[in-house]
Amino acid sequence: MKRFHAILHPTDFSEGSNVAFQYACDLARDYDIPLVIISVIQPVVTRGIAMEGIVLPYDFTELEAAAQKELDELQPVGPGVRIEKWLRQGPPASTIVEAANERKVDLIVMGTHGRTGIGRLLIGSVAEEVIRKAHCPVLTVKAPEPA
Numbered sequence: 643m644k645r646f647h648a649i650l651h652p653t654d655f656s657e658g659s660n661v662a663f664q665y666a667c668d669l670a671r672d673y674d675i676p677l678v679i680i681s682v683i684q685p686v687v688t689r690g691i692a693m694e695g696i697v698l699p700y701d702f703t704e705l706e707a708a709a710q711k712e713l714d715e716l717q718p719v720g721p722g723v724r725i726e727k728w729l730r731q732g733p734p735a736s737t738i739v740e741a742a743n744e745r746k747v748d749l750i751v752m753g754t755h756g757r758t759g760i761g762r763l764l765i766g767s768v769a770e771e772v773i774r775k776a777h778c779p780v781l782t783v784k785a786p787e788p789a
Contacts, residue, residue, distance in 0.1 A: 650678045650747040652738045652772070655712050658753030658785030665783050666751035667718040670725075678745050680728040681713045682737045706731075735771035742776055750780045 651666040653659040663679075670677035683706055706729070713727050726745075730737050742750055754769040773780045 644748070646673045646675050646748040648676045648678060648745055648747045649673075650680060650738070650742050650745060650750045652680050652682065652734070652750070652752045652768075653713075653716065654681070654734075654753075655716075656753065656755070656785065658755055658783065660753070661786060662751050662753035662781075662783035663716070664719065665781065667720070667723050669749070669751065671718075671720065671722045674722075676724045676726055677718070678726045678728060678741070678747060679713065679716060680730060680738060680741050681709050682734045683709050683729070683731050684734055685731060734768045735775065738768070738772050739775045739777075742778060748778050750776055750778060752780065752782055753785060754782045755785055 646669070649666055649670050651659075651663055653663060666677055666679075683702075685702070710729050713729055716727070718725060728741060730741060732740075738750070738752075750772060752769055752772065754767070769780070769782050773782070
């Protein structure tokens, strides 16, 4: 059986990511290996957000601070999980793959929103792109169905 040395968990702090985080924590604890948690902030091309005739300035620093705060608050449920937390900027899928290569992880554990059809076509799928481009296996965890 392959020996794992590190796991990468990309998060967008959604319910699907939280479920995948639990899987990643369990695997990291069972294998006694580090869990690298990454949050990727995608730069916005526009200079502001228009809302009903009002242009709101886009403050990337504020977005970055909010993401860092959420990342800092993310803690494993049980003891014995060694974690590293990374905050990166860029296109999500390629940034995740670059981080996986940089850290030389053996597995990526990530959530998926489970979009299909036109939703997936219009929005795209970060998980799908990571699966296609990653050098290592990718375990995707589907978000639970809403009650």
